[in-house]
Amino acid sequence: MTKPRSNVNISSILRQSLKILFTCLAKMSGLDDNMEVEINRQSAISNEDLERFSADFEASPKNRLALNAVTRNGIQEAALNRQLINGINHTFSDWIETSRVTNQKASGRCWLFAGLNVLRLAAMEKMDLEHLELSQTYLMFWDKLEKANYFLENIIETCDQPLDGRLVAWILSDPLPDGGQWNMFVNLVRKYGVVPKFVMPETQSSSISRPMNALLAAKLREGAQTLREMHQRGCSGVELRQAKSEMMNIFYRMLTIHLGKPATSFLWEWRDQDKQFHRHKKNGGILTPQEYFAKYVDFDLDSMVCLIDAPTQDKPYKHLYTVQYLGNVVGGQDVRYLNVDMATLKQAAVDMIVENRTVWFGCDVSKMMNRDLGILDQDVYELELVYGTPFLQDKAGRLDFGHSRMTHAMVLTGVGFNTQGKPAKWRVENSWGAEVGDKGSMIMSDQWFEEYLYEVTVNKQYLSAELLAVLDTEATILPPWDPMGALAKAA
Numbered sequence: 001m002t003k004p005r006s007n008v009n010i011s012s013i014l015r016q017s018l019k020i021l022f023t024c025l026a027k028m029s030g031l032d033d034n035m036e037v038e039i040n041r042q043s044a045i046s047n048e049d050l051e052r053f054s055a056d057f058e059a060s061p062k063n064r065l066a067l068n069a070v071t072r073n074g075i076q077e078a079a080l081n082r083q084l085i086n087g088i089n090h091t092f093s094d095w096i097e098t099s100r101v102t103n104q105k106a107s108g109r110c111w112l113f114a115g116l117n118v119l120r121l122a123a124m125e126k127m128d129l130e131h132l133e134l135s136q137t138y139l140m141f142w143d144k145l146e147k148a149n150y151f152l153e154n155i156i157e158t159c160d161q162p163l164d165g166r167l168v169a170w171i172l173s174d175p176l177p178d179g180g181q182w183n184m185f186v187n188l189v190r191k192y193g194v195v196p197k198f199v200m201p202e203t204q205s206s207s208i209s210r211p212m213n214a215l216l217a218a219k220l221r222e223g224a225q226t227l228r229e230m231h232q233r234g235c236s237g238v239e240l241r242q243a244k245s246e247m248m249n250i251f252y253r254m255l256t257i258h259l260g261k262p263a264t265s266f267l268w269e270w271r272d273q274d275k276q277f278h279r280h281k282k283n284g285g286i287l288t289p290q291e292y293f294a295k296y297v298d299f300d301l302d303s304m305v306c307l308i309d310a311p312t313q314d315k316p317y318k319h320l321y322t323v324q325y326l327g328n329v330v331g332g333q334d335v336r337y338l339n340v341d342m343a344t345l346k347q348a349a350v351d352m353i354v355e356n357r358t359v360w361f362g363c364d365v366s367k368m369m370n371r372d373l374g375i376l377d378q379d380v381y382e383l384e385l386v387y388g389t390p391f392l393q394d395k396a397g398r399l400d401f402g403h404s405r406m407t408h409a410m411v412l413t414g415v416g417f418n419t420q421g422k423p424a425k426w427r428v429e430n431s432w433g434a435e436v437g438d439k440g441s442m443i444m445s446d447q448w449f450e451e452y453l454y455e456v457t458v459n460k461q462y463l464s465a466e467l468l469a470v471l472d473t474e475a476t477i478l479p480p481w482d483p484m485g486a487l488a489k490a491a
Contacts, residue, residue: 066386076370079381085373090438092414092427094353099124099131101440103433105207108178108489111409112136112143113431114360115185118411119194121358123297128272138200138289141259142192143184144176146329148220148251151175152244153330155224159231159240170480171325175220178209179489180328182360182409182457186301187332192262193289194297199266205258212258219254223247264288268296305463305471307345308337308455310484311396317341318467322475323485336475337484338467342450348458350415350423358411358429362455362488365408368448374437376428376444378451395451399483406454409488413441423449432491454484 057063069078099120104113116134124132154171161168205212226247227240235243265288268280279285280295287295308321315321321337352359369376384390398404414427426449428442436442444453460468478484 060388063388070386075383075386076381079383079386080370081377081379081382084377084379085375088373088375088443090427090441090443092416092425095414095427096121096353096356096358098358098411098413098429099133101429101434102133102136102431104136104431104491105202105433106491107140107207107209108487108491109136109140109206109209110431110490111180111182111185111362111488112139114409114411114429114488115182115189116194117429117431118358118360119189119297119299122299126296126298127270127278128274129270130273133197135195135197135200137197137202137206137259138195138262139185139188139192140178140206141200141255141262142188143180143328144216144255144259145248145252146188146191146332147176148216148255149244149248150328150330151220152223152227152247154325155227156231156237156240156244159228163228167325167480172221172224175217175224176213177487177489178213179487181326181335181362181487182304182306182455183333183335184328186304187327187329189293189301191329191332193291193293195263195266195289195292196268199263200260203259216251216254219247219251262289266292268292303459303461304457305460306335306337306455306457307340307348308484309342309345309395310337310339310399310454311342311394312399313396315339315484318470320470320473320475321478321484323478323480323482325480326485334475336471337455338463338470340467344467345456346423346449348462349412349456351462352458353412353415357459358413360409360457361412361453362406362409363453364404364406365410365452365490367404367452371432371436374428374430374442376442376448376452378445378447402483404452405483405486406488407486408490410442412456422446 066078098117102113102117104110113136116136116139120132120134123129123134151171158168158171163169223244227243230240230243265286267285268287269285270278272278280287293299310321317339319339321339322334326335349359349361363376365376368378368380370380393401393403395404410431411429412426413429415423416425416427418424423446425446426444428444430436430440430442432440434440460471
């Protein structure tokens with residue numbers, strides 16, 4: 001495990017150092033009390049400061065205009081760049097035709113929706129289907145069950161760690177998140193397969209997951225307390241896992257009450273685009289979810305790799321990374337990222353789309369996004385015009401100082417090139433329903449792509465021999481609170 005980076009505020013250290021220095025000088029000169037008063041005076045907001053702030057505000061009539069507009073309409077409406085919106089064009093140089101838009105509703109399952117939306121295109125092509133939606137509730141069930149087991153195993157592993165230490169506090173902070181990563185999606189599909197949506201449709205709790213999650217998390221934290229108390233009493237590892245097994249039995253019961261019981265087999269029949277009827281040929285049409293994935297989806301999960309763009313000093317490019325305590329299936333595939341520069345990442349995404357392959361990706365969707373219009377653009381809001389100050393922090397700074405990280409997963413389905421043959425805009429398939437953007441699809445500027453997109457999943461064939469060799473190296477382990485440990489879960 002790599003040593004976690006310090007989160008100490010540098011300016012605070014400097015202030016303390018200066019204070020100590022001035023105090024020492026004051027003592028030497030007999031001005032100790034007066035100097036302490038002066039330091040405290042300079043640290044606090046004074047009446048003179050407030051008068052200056054107010055005068056600066058009133059000096060520009062534009063500030064009052066901005067106040068009136070924002071207090072009445074909100075910052076997004078007041079700062080919306082009308083000129084940019086008027087130029088939006090949903091025509092792309094390369095565009096992959098996809099199925100009907102999906103809707104994760106009030107849940108954090110975007111990564112599952114995005115993953116299944118990638119897989120369904122392979123299934124639709126194989127079976128000549130006009131439309132197909134795979135069950136997100138089915139994988140949600142198994143993800144919750146596996147995450148519960150993963151959480152309790154982590155509790156057992158860290159029983160000797162202090163309860164109020166950063167590591168255990170981190171593990172306890174969110175025992176059962178809706179969110180996930182591509183490698184976690186792969187773990188579920190490999191172990192449990194997939195099913196069409198009619199086999200396990202939406203429930204109230206899958207669509208609005210917060211109440212269910214709160215109760216399930218309460219039960220898991222209760223289990224964590226029990227396991228740690230058993231360890232303190234000297235119980236063996238075997239005894240701890242026997243207790244964990246009963247906890248998982250109760251958890252399975254609660255989860256099934258909320259999401260339904262997942263099918264172990266089902267009848268598969270369909271009509272193709274020519275209205276021809278088909279039925280699975282073996283077992284009277286009955287097959288398992290694993291068989292369905294192998295025969296009718298047949299997507300090569302092993303050929304995919306996650307590329308990230310993390311331009312921070314602690315993460316050199318052309319290196320492999322993983323994150324401690326980030327996963328869902330015990331014994332499953334670890335989360336693995338290959339950090340590359342933006343040009344390499346972008347070219348791999350372009351190559352995929354040009355060859356009619358959609359791209360699962362992760363981004364910070366909350367930044368410079370207009371949800372209703374479906375626009376992701378660095379200039380969609382003219383914030384400097386409203387506030388009179390630019391926002392200058394770069395991508396690395398936003399990661400290091402906690403302002404940005406991956407929050408949402410979607411699918412790239414198109415790219416538009418400019419007259420120089422460079423990407424200018426991207427088409428994005430989202431999972432927020434058809435009311436968003438262009439019938440559920442969004443448009444992303446290339447500048448936004450560079451600033452707020454952090455991860456893509458692409459086929460290894462688009463990597464150089466040098467990068468392929470890196471995949472065989474040992475991954476550097478990042479601490480759980482690293483920004484690359486974020487889960488895609490925006491709703």
